[in-house]
Amino acid sequence: MLNEGVNGALESEQLGSSALASGVGNSVPRNPELGDSALFSSALLSSVLRDLAWLVATPDLVELPPPIPCGGRPTLKELGLEGALLPWLGQLGRPPLTALNGSRATRMGHYHERLWHTLLDHAPNTRLLARNVRITRQRNTLGELDMLYRTRDNPAPIHLEVAIKFYLGLPEGPGATNSQSRWIGPGGLDSLALKCTHLQRHQLPLSTTAPALATLAHWLTPRDLGGSDRRLSEQLTQRLAMPGVLYYPGMPLCQRRKARRQIIAVVSGVTCVTGRPWPPAFLPCRVW
Numbered sequence: 407m408l409n410e411g412v413n414g415a416l417e418s419e420q421l422g423s424s425a426l427a428s429g430v431g432n433s434v435p436r437n438p439e440l441g442d443s444a445l446f447s448s449a450l451l452s453s454v455l456r457d458l459a460w461l462v463a464t465p466d467l468v469e470l471p472p473p474i475p476c477g478g479r480p481t482l483k484e485l486g487l488e489g490a491l492l493p494w495l496g497q498l499g500r501p502p503l504t505a506l507n508g509s510r511a512t513r514m515g516h517y518h519e520r521l522w523h524t525l526l527d528h529a530p531n532t533r534l535l536a537r538n539v540r541i542t543r544q545r546n547t548l549g550e551l552d553m554l555y556r557t558r559d560n561p562a563p564i565h566l567e568v569a570i571k572f573y574l575g576l577p578e579g580p581g582a583t584n585s586q587s588r589w590i591g592p593g594g595l596d597s598l599a600l601k602c603t604h605l606q607r608h609q610l611p612l613s614t615t616a617p618a619l620a621t622l623a624h625w626l627t628p629r630d631l632g633g634s635d636r637r638l639s640e641q642l643t644q645r646l647a648m649p650g651v652l653y654y655p656g657m658p659l660c661q662r663r664k665a666r667r668q669i670i671a672v673v674s675g676v677t678c679v680t681g682r683p684w685p686p687a688f689l690p691c692r693v694w
Contacts, residue, residue: 458495461649470610476643522568537553542617566645567645570649571601573650574591575653622638
């Protein structure tokens with residue numbers, strides 16, 4: 407269950423309102439595409455369907471600058487779901503939902519990936535080509551590509567990296583007040599700074615390396631490449647989708663009232679959407 411029992415987090419003017427509803431239970435963003443009655447719609451009675459709706463509608467925590475990645479997450483238009491998300495969710499067949507229900511007991515990251523697999527493989531305008539493609543060189547594993555997909559209008563493969571992250575903001579150091587290092591993950595072993603660095607230097611560029619291109623060229627069919635004369639390296643693009651929640655550090659009430667929507671510009675040109683207003687989420691120590 408994604409974002410269960412979390413008090414308000416990200417917001418997006420583009421989506422119309424809070425990207426994560428307050429309260430306990432599955433939360434669905436109040437997206438104009440979904441409407442205010444989405445939570446009570448017969449199309450979203452299944453918890454898996456609500457998770458899919460959340461995945462499609464929620465904004466990402468960060469936007470990395472080009473050239474890698476070439477763009478952000480697949481849009482509703484690219485998926486072929488613009489103006490048709492709820493009807494599509496309502497007609498989604500039982501087999502993909504049953505498969506997802508069976509994976510809910512595993513780690514959240516794995517379940518999040520399975521949601522993306524279902525979305526890309528069953529959306530009207532996309533087709534999932536591969537998932538978890540292992541890249542090796544001389545029997546050494548260099549890493550994995552989360553997934554490759556193509557659109558109906560463009561056969562060129564797209565490398566999509568996905569992650570779902572939850573970070574707690576530190577009121578003091580390390581770094582400046584707008585530093586990525588101040589957002590830490592559970593246990594303090596992960597941070598927004600470390601994740602962005604790993605994405606930029608390893609995960610996203612991995613598909614541009616010679617071993618990756620050789621691996622992909624071995625099994626991609628001519629249909630997947632559209633019969634183009636261009637080399638695979640010239641056609642392949644990289645995308646990133648990283649939804650999640652930022653838990654803001656506590657602050658005095660007078661400061662909370664003055665807080666407004668902020669977009670924290672961080673190093674390397676990365677922007678981090680922090681949401682509006684700035685409500686603190688008090689977490690007991692046992693949660694971390």
